[in-house]
Amino acid sequence: MDQFLLCPRFEKSVEIISKRWTVLVIHQLFSGPQRFCAIESALPISGRVLSERLKDLELEGIVKRQVFPETPVRIEYSLTDKGRSLQPVIAELEKWSHDWVKIDETATD
Template identity: 70%
Template structure:
């Protein structure tokens, strides 16, 4: 579900959480797992407040 959600492009945590419908804690764990596997990229933007976006890597896009 998370990978499918990111097929449309980079998204923020709150957007993914609302669309996938799982708790923030579980989503956070899954995103970390996918990031460690090289499926998802986490990009931090140096803004105030800090903005973090998640997107698929080439490996993640290959899962489509």
């Protein structure tokens, strides 16, 4: 059976943002440049996974990693223009989730 491709660019975009925690990392950076520890403390995510997501997003040109030559070295992460352009998309997804997604308040992880 031939594999059906809706749109290769659409599929790639979904692949990029569908990794666990990716959208939340992007959402966290909407407020401006942040250090790794600030992002890590704001999200329920391990340092290893956060590091992987930031590297993936940097490779995709969504996140910029800036190293400041200070002692100790300071590193900040921020969104590129490409990353900031996701804000209306994520805002609409957030609105949709408020309107349509129900959470079972009694369920535990």
